[in-house]
Amino acid sequence: MDLALRQLMTNDTPHINEVIDSSKLNGKTIGVYMLMNKETNKVYIGSGVISRRKSKHLVQLKNNNHFNAKLQNAFNVNPNFEFSAIKTETREIAYDIEQKLIDDFHNSDFLLNIAVDARYSTSIVSEETREKLRQFNLGKKHSEETKAKMSASRMGHPVSQLSLDRLIERNKTQIISDETREKMRQTKLGNKASDETKAKMSLAQKGRIVTEEDKLVYKQSIKCQEVLEKMRLSNIGRGKSPETVAKMLKTRQENKLLKLNTKG
Numbered sequence: 001m002d003l004a005l006r007q008l009m010t011n012d013t014p015h016i017n018e019v020i021d022s023s024k025l026n027g028k029t030i031g032v033y034m035l036m037n038k039e040t041n042k043v044y045i046g047s048g049v050i051s052r053r054k055s056k057h058l059v060q061l062k063n064n065n066h067f068n069a070k071l072q073n074a075f076n077v078n079p080n081f082e083f084s085a086i087k088t089e090t091r092e093i094a095y096d097i098e099q100k101l102i103d104d105f106h107n108s109d110f111l112l113n114i115a116v117d118a119r120y121s122t123s124i125v126s127e128e129t130r131e132k133l134r135q136f137n138l139g140k141k142h143s144e145e146t147k148a149k150m151s152a153s154r155m156g157h158p159v160s161q162l163s164l165d166r167l168i169e170r171n172k173t174q175i176i177s178d179e180t181r182e183k184m185r186q187t188k189l190g191n192k193a194s195d196e197t198k199a200k201m202s203l204a205q206k207g208r209i210v211t212e213e214d215k216l217v218y219k220q221s222i223k224c225q226e227v228l229e230k231m232r233l234s235n236i237g238r239g240k241s242p243e244t245v246a247k248m249l250k251t252r253q254e255n256k257l258l259k260l261n262t263k264g
Helices: 002-010 050-062 069-077 091-105 127-137 144-154 161-172 178-188 195-205 212-235 242-263
Strands: 016-020 030-037 043-049 081-088
Touching (some): 030 050, 043 050, 050 069, 050 081
Antiparallel strands (some): 030 043, 030 081
């Protein structure tokens, strides 16, 4: 295990101080660590304050409630895992080394990490848990100070190409409801782009090749807008019959009852 970590020190990986004895860590030592099964060579890679990460992993694995299901399953089958670590000068260097190791192991069958981006790692969360988190956070707003801290923490952090590809694929199949579209539209009403933003937008469009498919999509969207505008104009001043009004009221009442029953 230490051999794998020591190999990093012989490659182009500066600012690594030493391979350390993880049993003699203090509470502030930052670095990169590996959990490797000595028999199967299955490996989990991470970084951070090493003593805290080691303690958290071992406690969760022994209690059979680790956040990483792949690592937990591997541990349950064969618990012969060894923990090793290297000390780094900064957290950023630790991130870089962790990412390099994840990239090296990514196409093998040995990597137990679920997330493949060191800086933006996330675990798989069930739909039930997502809904609980959503309900818990409804109505909560970050203070301006918190927003500034969150913004500052993200500055200068490059996103790997693998993460970008995953985001693009996810957004291709994402369905946005009409309600969400309207909220997005309302937030942008009255917003005007600054001259600097306009210049950036113009620069981004230069040299762009518009395909025939792009042209077709644009034409279809224009036609849809024209049809909607005609429908809007045709309905101006048009009154609804008593029968139509009654049907609309009935539908609204049924929808309200449905929502109340659903909440109950």
